[in-house]
Amino acid sequence: MEFGEILRGLRTSAGLGIKRLAPDLGVSYTYLSKLENKDIRPSEKLVRRVARYFDYDADRLLMSTGRIPEEILEILREHPEEAVDYLRQRFSRPQSSKAQKRG
Numbered sequence: 001m002e003f004g005e006i007l008r009g010l011r012t013s014a015g016l017g018i019k020r021l022a023p024d025l026g027v028s029y030t031y032l033s034k035l036e037n038k039d040i041r042p043s044e045k046l047v048r049r050v051a052r053y054f055d056y057d058a059d060r061l062l063m064s065t066g067r068i069p070e071e072i073l074e075i076l077r078e079h080p081e082e083a084v085d086y087l088r089q090r091f092s093r094p095q096s097s098k099a100q101k102r103g
Helices: 002-011 019-027 029-034 044-054 060-065 070-078 081-092 099-103
Strands: none
Touching: 002 029, 002 044, 019 029, 019 044, 044 060, 070 081
16 A cells, blocks of 8 residues: 555544644645645655654555665665565565576
């Protein structure tokens, strides 16, 4: 699920209108509308603000924007082969033919 969908779900579940939520997050309601409609991508700072506001997992919300949390990137950098192998085994994704040829 993408950030805009999650944001809209959190907002509506809390019974908040877009014009009510925007000032609490320090943005305009038109900006929130663009986020919910996937017209723009939020900054990491805003993602963390939204996570705090709704008590939502910040890393999951960050990943919904296509970004990877720094802690995860560090693991991938330090242990690339083990991390990729684990993820493939855990989630049953076969290696692509390119990856098999390189290996």
